Amino acid sequence: MHVADVARALDLLGVFAFAVNGAFTAVAKTRVDIVGILALGVITALGGGIIRDLCIGAVPPAAFTDPYYLTLAAGGALIAFFVSGVPRLLHHSILVLDAVGLSVFAVSGAQKALAFGLDPAPAILLGAVTAVGGGTIRDVIIREIPSVMTSGLYAIPALVGAAITVAAAQIAIPGVSGAVAGAAVCFLIRMLGLRFKIDAPTSLRRRRERRD
Amino acid sequence: MHVADVARALDLLGVFAFAVNGAFTAVAKTRVDIVGILALGVITALGGGIIRDLCIGAVPPAAFTDPYYLTLAAGGALIAFFVSGVPRLLHHSILVLDAVGLSVFAVSGAQKALAFGLDPAPAILLGAVTAVGGGTIRDVIIREIPSVMTSGLYAIPALVGAAITVAAAQIAIPGVSGAVAGAAVCFLIRMLGLRFKIDAPTSLRRRRERRD
Amino acid sequence: MHVADVARALDLLGVFAFAVNGAFTAVAKTRVDIVGILALGVITALGGGIIRDLCIGAVPPAAFTDPYYLTLAAGGALIAFFVSGVPRLLHHSILVLDAVGLSVFAVSGAQKALAFGLDPAPAILLGAVTAVGGGTIRDVIIREIPSVMTSGLYAIPALVGAAITVAAAQIAIPGVSGAVAGAAVCFLIRMLGLRFKIDAPTSLRRRRERRD
Numbered sequence: 001m002h003v004a005d006v007a008r009a010l011d012l013l014g015v016f017a018f019a020v021n022g023a024f025t026a027v028a029k030t031r032v033d034i035v036g037i038l039a040l041g042v043i044t045a046l047g048g049g050i051i052r053d054l055c056i057g058a059v060p061p062a063a064f065t066d067p068y069y070l071t072l073a074a075g076g077a078l079i080a081f082f083v084s085g086v087p088r089l090l091h092h093s094i095l096v097l098d099a100v101g102l103s104v105f106a107v108s109g110a111q112k113a114l115a116f117g118l119d120p121a122p123a124i125l126l127g128a129v130t131a132v133g134g135g136t137i138r139d140v141i142i143r144e145i146p147s148v149m150t151s152g153l154y155a156i157p158a159l160v161g162a163a164i165t166v167a168a169a170q171i172a173i174p175g176v177s178g179a180v181a182g183a184a185v186c187f188l189i190r191m192l193g194l195r196f197k198i199d200a201p202t203s204l205r206r207r208r209e210r211r212d
Numbered sequence: 213m214h215v216a217d218v219a220r221a222l223d224l225l226g227v228f229a230f231a232v233n234g235a236f237t238a239v240a241k242t243r244v245d246i247v248g249i250l251a252l253g254v255i256t257a258l259g260g261g262i263i264r265d266l267c268i269g270a271v272p273p274a275a276f277t278d279p280y281y282l283t284l285a286a287g288g289a290l291i292a293f294f295v296s297g298v299p300r301l302l303h304h305s306i307l308v309l310d311a312v313g314l315s316v317f318a319v320s321g322a323q324k325a326l327a328f329g330l331d332p333a334p335a336i337l338l339g340a341v342t343a344v345g346g347g348t349i350r351d352v353i354i355r356e357i358p359s360v361m362t363s364g365l366y367a368i369p370a371l372v373g374a375a376i377t378v379a380a381a382q383i384a385i386p387g388v389s390g391a392v393a394g395a396a397v398c399f400l401i402r403m404l405g406l407r408f409k410i411d412a413p414t415s416l417r418r419r420r421e422r423r424d
Numbered sequence: 425m426h427v428a429d430v431a432r433a434l435d436l437l438g439v440f441a442f443a444v445n446g447a448f449t450a451v452a453k454t455r456v457d458i459v460g461i462l463a464l465g466v467i468t469a470l471g472g473g474i475i476r477d478l479c480i481g482a483v484p485p486a487a488f489t490d491p492y493y494l495t496l497a498a499g500g501a502l503i504a505f506f507v508s509g510v511p512r513l514l515h516h517s518i519l520v521l522d523a524v525g526l527s528v529f530a531v532s533g534a535q536k537a538l539a540f541g542l543d544p545a546p547a548i549l550l551g552a553v554t555a556v557g558g559g560t561i562r563d564v565i566i567r568e569i570p571s572v573m574t575s576g577l578y579a580i581p582a583l584v585g586a587a588i589t590v591a592a593a594q595i596a597i598p599g600v601s602g603a604v605a606g607a608a609v610c611f612l613i614r615m616l617g618l619r620f621k622i623d624a625p626t627s628l629r630r631r632r633e634r635r636d
Contacts, residue, residue, distance in 0.1 A: 027415045030357055030361075030362075031357070031362060031414070032357065032361040032362050032414075033361065033362060033363070033411060033412040033413060033414045034412050034413045034414065034415070035360065035361055035366075035367045035368065035412050036357075036358070036360075036361025036362060037415060039360075039361060039367070040361070050267070054266055054267070059266075059267065059268070059269035060267055060268055060269060060328075060329075060330060060334070061267060063334075064267060064268075064330055064331075064334035064337075064338070065330075065331070065334070067331065067333065070333060070334065070337070081415055140352060141348075141352055141357070141358060141361075142357065143355060143357065
């Protein structure tokens with residue numbers, strides 16, 4: 001199996017995991033109907049990539065030209081719709097798959113931004129936006145403060161993974177090694193954050209409130 | 213009167229109806245001032261088409277190049293601002309006009325996506341996005357779960373209408389017949405849904421809650 | 425010092441002020457962590473310009489190609505993160521800097537839209553969108569009705585400033601004079617509005633409620 005095939009398989013796995021996760025979130029936190037569940041699953045899976053593609057000028061976005069994306073996103077959301085009575089059973093595997101999606105999207109997003117001529121810093125940022133953008137839009141639609149902004153380590157591993165990928169590309173390490181290293185580190189930080197419930201630091205004011 | 217003129221007249225009628233509807237919603241559900249009412253009316257009317265145009269690469273979006281769009285959208289919102297003391301008078305006609313807008317936007321959105329080279333499935337999706345996108349952004353801004361995701365038949369008739377249009381184009385039926393059929397079916401489903409208060413199905417979990 | 429340098433300095437000052445303001449708002453109104461504070465600061469500073477650039481086809485947006493933008497936006501947000509215990513000290517100067525940002529963004533946004541071939545009316549609209557777009561996205565993310573829609577004079581001075589700039593360009597007054605006049609009038613209206621607590625008019629229905 002070729003390396004590009006592995007990357008593609010992981011990318012599609014990420015789309016599927018994000019869609020399932022987005023649809024489960026919609027079922028758990030809102031009273032939306034099947035249209036809402038499908039829409040929120042698809043938006044979670046494809047929203048980050050669409051924002052990235054619009055910003056780098058890759059129009060129409062891959063979400064509209066690669067039929068696998070839309071199919072897997074809608075399929076994942078539909079599965080979540082039908083099994084939504086038993087989400088706890090799958091809770092752990094979803095979190096792992098979601099971390100896979102986060103890692104793969106951060107890396108592939110940064111690589112695509114570089115390929116379209118963006119500088120390192122915006123490429124890293126757009127890698128992270130690819131990874132966290134869909135979930136952010138979902139949370140805004142269902143009226144939650146985006147979870148990426150409030151708790152856990154989610155954007156930070158995405159930024160680190162994207163930065164490793166971009167740094168490797170800058171010093172002419174072959175794309176594959178950099179991408180694998182970036183995705184692996186992102187995945188590791190994310191899983192450690194989940195396991196030990198690590199949060200990103202909050203503001204001075206917030207810390208004072210907690211002490212009082 | 214030429215067929216294209218009829219399509220254009222309906223399209224502009226849709227923009228106007230969506231703007232009035234969006235502005236009334238803003239007045240009814242929020243405490244926004246005239247800036248907010250105008251902005252929410254214009255966003256409701258033009259938001260879906262802008263998203264579609266950005267995604268298919270039709271830049272600048274038609275909303276910024278066709279002066280009738282912005283004029284009618286702002287005009288509709290302004291009228292709603294001034295008559296907002298008596299919205300009930302117009303309630304029924306607005307719902308009908310809104311259904312006209314939904315039908316016309318779904319069909320014309322799908323056709324434009326096809327014309328820009330998109331595949332059938334994303335063209336259907338973007339037709340529906342054209343039809344429901346503006347109202348979705350409005351609802352997110354005024355902190356409501358988008359009504360398209362919670363109740364009634366709104367996205368489904370748009371998807372059906374767009375699908376009929378795209379299917380007709382695929383089997384080389386002249387664009388006009390397909391568009392008329394798609395818009396008519398969309399309008400019919402929407403009006404039947406309103407008349408008989410039909411909702412889209414909800415998740416298993418939600419149905420269980422209701423039974424208890 | 426050349427005029428273009430002054431314009432650029434003011435533009436960067438606006439980015440910085442918007443980022444500080446956005447990050448302070450995030451600290452004051454939400455429980456977001458450092459990721460959220462940085463993201464909301466950057467979005468406030470750069471969001472309006474990104475929307476404008478996507479709509480006029482200036483892709484990638486300047487926010488991703490001009491390294492000063494992202495650096496100043498992230499720097500401003502970071503400063504707000506560290507001094508967030510003493511925001512009152514700086515409250516007044518932030519409001520003034522924010523008004524500078526509003527004025528500069530409205531004028532430069534309208535000029536860029538004209539330069540990309542848009543008609544006067546959409547250029548004025550996109551000037552205002554540049555000025556108020558970032559704050560609007562921030563407010564939507566933190567679940568506030570956008571403040572630009574509810575109180576004070578914020579969008580109206582931006583529209584007036586953009587209109588003066590566009591009108592001057594139409595009658596062939598050199599770009600600099602029109603821009604200076606537009607920005608000055610926008611700044612003046614905004615500061616007068618703040619000083620005398622002037623609000624934009626609300627709907628008839630709202631006024632009736634208040635009387636009762």
